Structures are given as C-alpha cells and as structure tokens.
Amino acid sequence: MDEKELLVRYRTTGDIEILGRLYAPYMSLLYGVCFKYLEDRDTSQDAVMQIFEQLVDKLRVHEVENFKSWLYVFARNYCLMELRKEKRQQHVDIEHNLLESEQKLNDAIEEKWSERDFENMHDCLITLSKEQAACIRLFYLEQQCYKDIADATGYDLSKVKSYIQNGKRNLKICMESRKNGK
Template identity: 70%
Template sequence: MDEKELLTYYKQTGDLNTLGKLYAPYMSLLYGVCYKYLQDEERSQDAVMQIFEELIVKLRGHEVENFKSWLYVYARNYCLMQLRKGKKITNVDIEDNLYESEQQLNQSDEEDWTEGDFKKLETCLGTLNNEQETCVRLFYLEQKCYRDIAEITGFDLNKVKSFIQNGKRNLKICMEKK
C-alpha cells in the first residue's frame, strides 16, 4: 500500500500497525526536527514517541493530503509548544496553529520536501540578517501576526513587514542557488 492508502485505511480502521507503517519511515526525520528545536537528545526522543501517540487521535479527525509535510509541521509545532510551556506562555492556541499550517500546506502547490530541503531552508535562514531571520521565524514558523511580532521585537510595524518581505525574497534566492 502507498502512503495515501495507508492513511485512508488507518482512518477507517484505527489499526495501530498501519499507523506504525505510515510513521516509521519518518522517525529519524522527526527526531532531527525535534532536536533542532529542543536541543536535547532525550527530550527529542520523547517528542517523537509523544507525537506518535497524538497522531492516534489527530489523524482520524484531520484531512491530510500530504502526510510528510503535515507531519513535519505537526512536529515543528509540537516542539514549539514544548518550548512555550517552558517559557510559561499559555495564550497561544496550538490547535488553530496546526490547522492553519496544515491548510496552508494543503492549499499550496509545493512539491514534496525532502530532509535536504529542510536543511537547506535552515541554512538559508541563517544567512539572513538578524532582524529578517527573527521576523521570518516568528511569522512563518510560529504564525505570529505583524502586530505580535512588533510587540515581541520592539520593531516598528512597517519595519516588521519590510523585514518579512525582504527575508522571504532573500530566502527564495538562497534556496534557488543551493
């Protein structure tokens, strides 16, 4: 069975062996994503297992077109949620965040991203100036609005918009070069 068939079968039956077959190929990729954010081997391993447990329920209720992209976004947001918990920030609704991210991925015409693409993106983010990188990360990775970014960073609202626009353009140029 291919990935879509496994996903459909899991949604119909709730068979954990099927979910395991769907999840197993991505465990090392997810560990890398979790480690990038959590910076701790044990927490990252725990996160990979916790994400699997959450998928038992989440996948049966969500329409997922591209499992790999959806799973990457879910893992990233899971890690961000863990980091927020550590900072005692509780006013963020992660479910809405996940749903919006999933919808953005499903509505876009993106090709399937490989682990190399995500590494390239992370590398290119590092080439941006500090203001652009901060604003791009807050806007795209943490789904903050312009106003929230301005409050967090202390930048003027128009500067935030400019940093995001220029950062996005510079990211695109960097990604195309690599």
C-alpha cells in the first residue's frame, strides 16, 4: 500500500497501527527537524513522540495530499510553538524573580530605617532630577503603579520605569554616602 492509501485507510478506520506504518519512515527526518529548532536531544526525541500523538487526531480531520511535506511543516510549526512557549515561560520566570527580588530589597530596607534615615532620604530626594523625584514619590510613597504615574505626570511609560530605576539607584548612592560620611 502506498502513502495515499494508508492515509485514506487511517482516516476511515483510525487504526493506530496504520498511522505507525505511515510515520515510522519519517521519524529520523522529524528528529533532525526538531533538533534543528530545539537544539536538545531529549527535547527533540520527546517532540517526535508528541507530534505522533497529535497526528492521531489531526490526520483524522485533515485531508493530506503529500504526507512528507505536510509532516515536515507540521513538525516545524510544532517546534516553533514549543520555542514560543519556552520564551513566554522564561519571561514569566524573569518577571517573577524581579518582583521577588524587589520585595526582598524593600523588606530589608523597611527593617532598618531610623528617623535619621528618613531625613537623609528627604535630603537626597532633593538631589534627584525633578522627573526622578516625582516618579519615586508617586511609586514608593503614594504606591501608584507605572501606568498611573505615566497618566499623572504625562511621561511615557518607559520613561517612568527608567526614572524610577535610575532615581532609586541615585537615591541609594546618595543615602549610603551620607550614612558612611557621617
């Protein structure tokens, strides 16, 4: 039986053994495609098996003329989707780590503040640019979010983030120099 006949038979019967006969000759080709995109042996092997599992349903619904080229495109798209998922997860992990680090830093700062520290902070706020000082006050003292600060000040959202980041760094440097100097 040729591929077209096997495809028709699988589509009508759903017999996994037929799908296996169709798929087996292309497993090494698919592994190569997956390895090209995913760049990891184990992940590529898993992808070859996941693709087979997805074909169980896909080939019952889609009419395929040229199985080899359709399978290649399907495998490539599968790998690209996996890379997107991985990228999104990395982004979520980075965001989570940044928030966690900022919270730890804030907790550590809150624990050791004296009246003198507040005076130093007030004196150091004056040394910041007006944009940095305004954004720092709104973010930390009034606990507004970036978007609200951007709306209130008229600054671009990316500028607000930059003013807060740079202002926080400059404020810390100023306060440490005052603490160490006195």
